[in-house]
Amino acid sequence: MAKLASKSGKITKQEKSSKQANQLALKIKERALAKKKEEEAEEEEEEQRNNTSDSDSESESTNDQSDAKENVKVEEEEEEEEESSQYKSFADFGLAPELIEACQQLKFTKPTPIQAEAIPWGLKGKDLIGLAQTGSGKTAAFAIPILQELWEARTPYFACVLSPTRELAYQIKETFDALGSGMACKTVCIVGGVGMMDQARDLMKKPHIIVATPGRLLDHLEHTKGFSLKALKYLVLDEADRLLELEFGPALDRILELVPKKRRTFLFSATMTSKVAKLQRASLEDPVRCAVNDKYTTVDSLIQTMIVAPSGSKDTHLIRLLDKYTGKAIIIFTRTVANCQRTAILGKILGFPIVPLHGQLSQSKRLGALNKFKSGSKQILVATDVAARGLDIPSVDLVINYDMPTDSKTYIHRVGRTARAGKSGRSVSLVTQYDLELLLRIEQALDKKLAKEVVDNQEIAILHKTVDKAFVQAIHEFKLFQENNKQRGKHDKRGDNKDREER
């Protein structure tokens, strides 16, 4: 919680109220801990009771029933075996030793289903549409076939990967750097918020792989002398359905005109558009559709719940959750920059280790926020949907939808920031009286009902007064943030490299 006495040693009114806030939150924490211990004890007893009762019921069930269950289980295992038995390791793909070594360094022992399905087709030179759940290894699924061919070709400007956000572009570059470490592969990241001149210099060094956001890449294609993608062999659209949306329309269409028609094209995402017209824009040539799951699904290791939180007490419900999951790595999603920044201020006033990430922050602040969260120095990241797709932070324990996402795709990508690469994770969505229709639409798309968490109203009532006081202070500080932003905006407008791309 926040520091108390001011420098003079006198406690001001404001500090007094935050002292009360701290004491109260401390009390809630102690009670939560005690409750947790009680629940754990009950669970243990329950488990003992179940173990005895299970063994009883097993003896009652007829043999053929349990055999039948056993048979189904064996069949399922056999089926799974069949599908992926062909590729038990990355060596089975016939990759260059340097690539196999890089996979081992990354502890990629066994290809994931999307990798087992997509890599062979990619190695055969086919265009790909890759659809697989969040956190299932799609990045390596498209990077490996490209690096394998680059190993033989070694030509500059070999492949270009487009990403809808800067943070994801940096992350994709890191994957190429790691997988290409043994083959002197040169990768550059071309995104907004960074000086055009430095990037032009990087591009003149003839890198093999360019990972970029569409707006800034187009700036260079149109203004950087001597730079073109005429020699390009591969174009990848990661989070393809997002890139094919209107927002990126003009930039993407222009880029598609400036790259060779004769090339390989890969589209990957956890949610794909079925609008053929959109897909045709990417001018795929007889693509192979590698769909590990045929519709939008979230991973089984993700526990998804919701809390009915009237809009007037949504912040109190949020603070209760942050208190309940103290010490866990949490991403909070909001629908607007204002909600994002204000929530970060509110959390900070109440002493939580929280940092904001949204498109109105400078690029250095955005990178700083992500690094603080990844390193664990800030355990709570509150973000807009700029962080919804692709970000791979293995330590995320919990995703909270402070604002319900406006569509099921965004929901899938947001909650997919946890429970990645086979790990478990949890998501909680705060549903106000205005979100019920949205919730229904999302449950229908997922074909799954979100379990409802019951919250102790008395706990909310106790906490509400304190949170409300902090909220008033947060609004005041948010207004100052907005003022500063306006000043900075005026300064940037005078700058020479106004970013064109989306945030």
Ligand SMILES: Nc1ncnc2c1ncn2[C@@H]1O[C@H](COP(=O)(O)OP(=O)(O)OP(=O)(O)O)[C@@H](O)[C@H]1O
């Ligand atoms: N074969 C593998 N074995 C083990 N871990 C893997 C393997 N392939 C990828 N990973 C790890 O799984 C995590 C998720 O990978 P990646 O970010 O590519 O998932 P994704 O499918 O692109 O997710 P999203 O849909 O959210 O973008 C990463 O930490 C990556 O290092």
